[in-house]
Amino acid sequence: MTSISNNPENRPTLDSLIVRCEDCPIRHRAVCSYASPIELAELNDAKTYKTYRKGEEIVGECEPLTRVGSVVHGVVGLTALLADGGAQIIGLLFPSDFLGRHDRTHTHYSAVALSDTLMCFFDKTRFTALLERRPSLMQRLLEMTLDDLDAAREWQVVVGRKTTRQKVASFVLMIAERLERADGCDPQGQIIDMPLTREEIADHLALTNETVSRQLTQLRTAGILHKAGPSALQIVDRAALIEAAGVRSI
């Protein structure tokens, strides 16, 4: 799932991704990317894999936090529960992204697998100990966190200042880019297996599912998008999509 590809048969099974760190698909982008061979051996020794089916909760809100780790495959949604019972997706994690705060005893928001997901976990206390001994690890984690912060602030602009049309177009673009990066740049495919439902998209954009649906159909009738399957979306005219997203000129 969640791969950009015309022939889904190429998609590896989750179990086939469980390998030694040297051969890991996210080796050079994840928190471990600066690790030396020695450090990698330590990490290799400390990690445990866990798979989640689409829709499964990875951690709940305000739960004891015992482990942290990387998304190896799949898409994970960070969701905050609201007083009125609704939810908002306040962040999306793609392969190589890091989940969890090693310096906290409890989680602040929940994490849900939006597609079939493989996580590479480290025991929290063990990871903390590694962080202290291995500056390269902390350095990379800091860098990733700073990137996440920048991305969150960029997204505030999308949610806060763009029109509904621009929001939806921006979202499709963002998903496409992240999935391409995760799956290793698919050249011509341009077909997205959308991991989020309309409602989840709406939660992320601060809209309603009806409005998201309407905007997507408008983008379809405009010839920019094409429905390539039940949950698959093809970007027909990427330039027009970028135009519709109203990307900053500066």
Add this chain to the structure above:
Amino acid sequence: MTSISNNPENRPTLDSLIVRCEDCPIRHRAVCSYASPIELAELNDAKTYKTYRKGEEIVGECEPLTRVGSVVHGVVGLTALLADGGAQIIGLLFPSDFLGRHDRTHTHYSAVALSDTLMCFFDKTRFTALLERRPSLMQRLLEMTLDDLDAAREWQVVVGRKTTRQKVASFVLMIAERLERADGCDPQGQIIDMPLTREEIADHLALTNETVSRQLTQLRTAGILHKAGPSALQIVDRAALIEAAGVRSI
């Protein structure tokens, strides 16, 4: 400015805050809070102070980034410029908050002094070198960045899912809390010297200045707030304000 206090005469001048690190008002909350005496001496040696008048730009967007540092006094707004010429304030920095990414050559967004501000800067390359030699510094920076990320995600919920009334109430509460923390807990005052104009508040909440104004007057006529001066706001009924902000029950 920007102090919660009934007697503004108590407010220290900015210059009086320029002291040795040991006596610094943000000593125990800023990036230097974990520093040992030796490390503090190094930081003390590397720092330079700079003051900004209200409205002055501290750094522009996409400029070469030569220094990073802490807000000692004042409120700083991080603003993203939009294609249509507008702006959005995507973050607020209060005393002890950190400005700048040591691992970047250029800034991504601009920083503006929203009130008279004192910055404690470190030369970027020198700070980077210190980070590598002093794990306690990196550890604290990581912690602060993770906190910023959580705060940014919390704010996404405010901007995305709350009603206008709730947004404005949340904003007033947030400002009050941050100013109280910065100025060292004012017990009964509850008077806020608002550092942001209506338009800047609107930019932060993704609203218009008119809507912000209307909501503030509604909160005033409801007896929750009281206009205590040209730019001063008194929280008359904090419980009602929290209620109006629609804070999460969970």
Add this chain to the structure above:
DNA sequence: CGACGTGTTGATTCCTGTCAATACTCGTGG
């Protein structure tokens, strides 16, 4: 096949943005 979750489309309402006029604050200079 039927039921449920999800997606699409339609009709209506209400809120917020927009445009506009007026009041207020503060700094400048006569």
Add this chain to the structure above:
DNA sequence: CCACGAGTATTGACAGGAATCAACACGTCG
């Protein structure tokens, strides 16, 4: 000291667009 003007805040009238409510289509699962 007052007058003036620029910037900001407040209030009003109005229109547009998204939320809301509702009905129906689609796909998947048992």
